[in-house]
Amino acid sequence: MDSHVKEIEELIKLISKFPGLGPKSARRVALHLLKNKDTIAKPLSQSLIDVYNKVVRCSICGNIKSKEIKCTIDQCSYHKEKYDKICVVENLADMWVILSGNIFSGYFHVLGGTISSGEKFDQKNLLIDSLIQRVKNNSLKEVIIATSATVEGQTTAHFIEDAIKSSKIKITKLAQGLPVGGEIEQLDDGTLYSAFENRVPVTND
Numbered sequence: 001m002d003s004h005v006k007e008i009e010e011l012i013k014l015i016s017k018f019p020g021l022g023p024k025s026a027r028r029v030a031l032h033l034l035k036n037k038d039t040i041a042k043p044l045s046q047s048l049i050d051v052y053n054k055v056v057r058c059s060i061c062g063n064i065k066s067k068e069i070k071c072t073i074d075q076c077s078y079h080k081e082k083y084d085k086i087c088v089v090e091n092l093a094d095m096w097v098i099l100s101g102n103i104f105s106g107y108f109h110v111l112g113g114t115i116s117s118g119e120k121f122d123q124k125n126l127l128i129d130s131l132i133q134r135v136k137n138n139s140l141k142e143v144i145i146a147t148s149a150t151v152e153g154q155t156t157a158h159f160i161e162d163a164i165k166s167s168k169i170k171i172t173k174l175a176q177g178l179p180v181g182g183e184i185e186q187l188d189d190g191t192l193y194s195a196f197e198n199r200v201p202v203t204n205d
């Protein structure tokens, strides 16, 4: 059913682009916003503007941060604790899953994607050069490659291994306990924990 209000139809169209929201739920969300104009719609519109203007991806560690401050979330700039491990993940959602499970304490490096097999890709975009620098500049003892057990994830893992193996650092991968085709984000804490605990060294050949 069309509302015949162009603004509302546009809003519904945009909301239906959200993951997991079809046209029907998008309509419900739009109506809810309309019903709560002052308490939800107004602050939400401001929040969207703020996020759009102020939140950026850190060009060193790949995490998101506010434009105005230096990256701080146990990441690339100053923090109180010093870690000797760095965990490479595909995306923010994966990092959050690992953080919320209290599975790993150390630095993170968020690639922001994967290399699809056989495709040309932008090494700069995946922050691989930055990862090489971080490994070199910090006294790290181990790089844990926590990419998914998908073809893309594994292709990416191989590429990273090749890129950092000359720095003679210990490289490990989440192998056992990780189901083939498994995406990190979809794993339960128990599986992820055992995948971390049983991580295997990557042979430098």
Ligand SMILES: [Zn+2]
Pocket: 058, 059, 060, 061, 062, 063, 071, 072, 075, 076, 077
């Ligand atoms: Zn950073």
